[in-house]
Amino acid sequence: MQSTHISHLLLLPLLLLLLLYLGESRGDVNRLLLDQLNQVGLVNLLEQATRPSVPQDLSNYDFIVIGAGAAGSSLAARLSENPQWRVALIEAGGVENIAHITPVLAGYLQQTSSNWGYKSVPQKLSCHGMINNECALPRGKVLGGTSSINYMIYNRGNRRDFDGWAAAGNPGWSYEEVLPYFLRSERAQLQGLENSPYHNHSGPLSVEYVRFRSQLVDAFVEASVESGLPRTDYNGESQFGVSYVQATTLNGRRHSAYSAYIKPVRDLRSNLQVFTFARVTRILIDEATKSAYGVEFHYKNRPYTFKARKEVILSAGAFNSPQILMLSGIGPEDNLKAIGVPLIQALPVGKRMFDHMCHFGPTFVTNTTGQTTFTSRISPADVISYLLAGNPSTVLSSIGGVEALAFLKTLRSDLPKDWPDIELIMVTGSLASDEGTALKLGANFKDEIYDRMYRELAQAQQDHFTLLVMQFHPKSVGRLWLRDRNPLSWPMIDPKYFVAEEDVEYLLDGIKASLRIIEMPAMQRIGARLLKRQVPGCEGHEFASDDYWRCSIRTLSYTLHHQVATCRMGPESDPTTVVNHQLKVHGMRRLRVVDTSVIPVPPTAHTNAAAFMIGEKAADLIRSEWS
Template identity: 85%
Template sequence: MQSIMWSPQFRLTCCLLMPLFLLSGVQTNGNQRLLDQLQQVGLVNLLEQATRPNVPQDLATYDFIVVGAGAAGCTLAARLSEDPSWKVALLEAGGVENIAHLTPVLAGYLQQTASNWGYHSVPQRLSCLGMNNQECALPRGKVLGGTSSINYMIYNRGNRRDFDGWASAGNPGWSYAEVLPYFLRSESAQLQGLEQSPYHNHSGPLSVEDVRYRTQLVHAFVEASVEAGLPRTDYNGESQLGVSYVQATTRNGRRHSAYSAYIQPVRDYRKSNLHIYTFSQVTRLLIDAETKSAYGVEFRYNSRAYTFKARKEVILSAGAFNSPQLLMLSGIGPADNLKAIGVPLVHALPVGKRLYDHMCHFGPTFVTNTTGQTTFTSRVTAAEVLSYLLAGNPATKLSSIGGVEALAFLKTGRSTLPQDWPDIELIMVLGSLASDEGTALKLGANFKDEIYDRMYRQLAQARQDHFTLLVMQFHPQSVGRLWLRDRNPLGWPKIDPKYCVAEEDVEYILDGIKEAIRISKMPALQSIGARLLERPVPGCESLAFASDDYWRCSIRTLSYTLHHQVATCRMGPASDPTAVVSPQLRVHGMRRLRVVDTSIIPVPPTAHTNAAAFMIGEKAADMIRSDWS
């Protein structure tokens, strides 16, 4: 990990405790600094033994080849391999999790490691003005577990109207009543007060729990939200509207990724029919152009090309950027783009023609009169590490999911949607860019130095308590696009989210900022001295601070993504000219080829997308089993 400002005691403790984690099954992808530390204490050989990957055999044949080991891919591979007569290959371009992935408070640092593909958008004209070269950072997981291994672990399924809308748009089987059983199948909930809720299950692979570490600041925020008129709610239950402490994909205070939940518990028991290949980047699908049937994949492992063949299906679970990229590299996509880069057209489809994302405004930030509540990672002590790692204490600072403590779901006055369908989410975060002294969030989001220097550096130096309310719009009108710049399978696709192209999106977020400020003025937050951080956003100084125009400028400057890209392989009936896959997730016009990940989601959901990815994997497994039984 790069430039982590840990105390010497913290670094030493992590190094000394690594062998305990290796012996308990936690593995690492070989980050260089960590290897250097392990070399000093003589643990490199043990580390290599624990992480030795499967070596592929060229021309091997499998029943199913799953490309990408994110939430959907891990779920699908685990479910399909339950049948011992089916041989399943799971290919992942990245490595495996290490101690940093499992420690929730370190989420912000993971975007600077090899576990992140490191994508940036093309320069934005109307957003991301506070980013270097006006490029939005677009993190995606490159590790067993995918983005579930580097995200902020928020578990949020969405609104029943999202899924009913999918079904009514020509996707039978995807209504709320039909997908809820798959959410429940995946979940093992440990949520206080919801033990008897019909909206939660307690026996699935994926742990969902309350974050046990809670500060005075979050209690004040939740109370203030209620004072402002929001009900307390289970946002994964009957109604989303209201405020709630966050529900997290953690287990006993550790990250519980797709790999940890679905693959790690079974991999040693299914060695004969579940083969997992790390550092194996798929470069092309093998397709019979005459029959339009997928029959295998080409991939690179250790700088050498390999081929795997599929008896039944090739399944893309590579995510909202890599699944469309692989389709297009294989001749499936927009004819104009493929012709321009010299890829022979196999089948014309609108791959990547639509891209939706939830743009989030990084703020407003509020300072308080409290002390010792905001977590500054450079002040984490060895005693706290020992309590968390050795004593198993799930209520230390290290179990905080990147500082996220609560969520509030709101309606705005301008909304034309039904009353029970939220427009805005407020994400209460314990801190800001100051929390890590500019060593993680700023770099991961590609913020300019002046944003940190002029707005947050003084907060970090003073260790002043503060919190931020991130404002996210659920139903953006702005539509982006993804396409290929060339035929190089190891290069990046071009990604243009086109945030804030629709003026209406800015106004919704402005409404959310105003609501955040209104909540801050309620008695519970006033009792701890909550007040706006009055440091103007660079580039917005000429506008009256906290005026509507000031906030509009801030929205376009402090633009932020939360990994929620969807619709690049959009699901819809064959009659839908924007659809790439059918309701059964088969690629239109192709045989033996499916896409199973969040790229199939047709419109932005009222949710973070990680929970939906697990649901999609579970549902796809049932559809595939039904087809091949």
């Protein structure tokens, strides 16, 4: 009863905070908020709830986990189940707030300190619609990592992905062997799939269909079926087909790695210590034995050292894990020599990077009214229904407007028929949805893109939707390296999108597939038609011609945060790999990498679900060794 009472007391300040965030409140809200907090005695309560552990220099732990994203949080939680093991979880960012847990606000989070804010080096063949041709590369800097700022899409991948990992020299990573770890993490609440063997209902991570649905998504799903795509559970027997989106939400609220794994246990386990705003600068390594024995990090502008009795585990993500390895002397000899870092172990860290590039569009207008997600349409009544009544069906539970996914094959594909090439992401909105205040800025789009293509839609509040076209298996290979040995500098990131011309052609095929779906009767009943706004820079091509779309693909290039392979998994005999099938760094002792940087090739998936799986599997690998 006491915890329920406290949760109800929190609702008023949460409501006021969200109203303030949405610009619906008045100038006295700050005073009123503080008055209410003090009146119900919550100031100290909130401080206690969010106060981080204060590090003690030279502390000893059995395991030190660097990074509290999906893999790091799940791994730290599982390791700390053993009360005899002391576990430190170190995170560079802070704690989630109400904006993080409100799915419709996902686009705004990329403008906050919860995003590392990385950008690529200027691209020659892509991102022409971005300022300085720099692609935005958002990554989470907060307890929960990217799972706290992403669009919450839950998509595990294709069985052939994992069978390919195993066949490439990674025993234990076939589909049949990793499926139990997907299931272990999942608490599915998916209507119609209650008896599916592909879903579990007792894990930490909530997965549910987004309860808010527009008329537009119903028409899209129906039209996709009319075009020949079956209805499917894309996390089940077959990916091929169309489905309403499955999301990592709980009753319409974001369910991040922190919310699912760490928050429920951090106050119950004295052997688990969580450190926020702690920036790891390097791993401590005994050069004679090549054994990791601790970490150095900065906390409140002071250096600290933690010692590890058993292992140091990097779960800092596809950019930060390779950066920390290189700062510690593990990486390409030429790069480390150039920046003056003594070489301990020569490995191709960051030499290979894959990403899913997609095309932001095409966009379609409709004859409907009130169906598109515009943040300016959110009313106090929506907020009250969502927060006070706990209604998971309001627009606030929309995961940034994403409502459905379609998986399909192209004619040029030489992959087996059950292995999709393209994903269509149906979004009930566009850059117009937030009137240029969030998604445009987060993606680094130029003003002229918004002004010429989307401003009129925003001003008229005209119903429309966008089909983002994403390629699953790109041939283009990028890389990551360090410009200097300053641990607080950004790594240099060059995705080299569209270096392989074939990648553009796959996206062109995906655009044509989306146009065919729009011709179906269900779409025609709502008057769906292509938005005829010329993409800036593509005026020299006939609108909607193949060359026009190729130009648009290179201009409206958009990454979905799926970078992999910077610490690639594979046998030591493979010169492109960094870790083995047990995720141990080649040639090193007591050092592993546990995050999506180990994924060897681009999966047929968004990478968030796989990150949870990797954390769960790594926990078993580590427990089996140290128990």
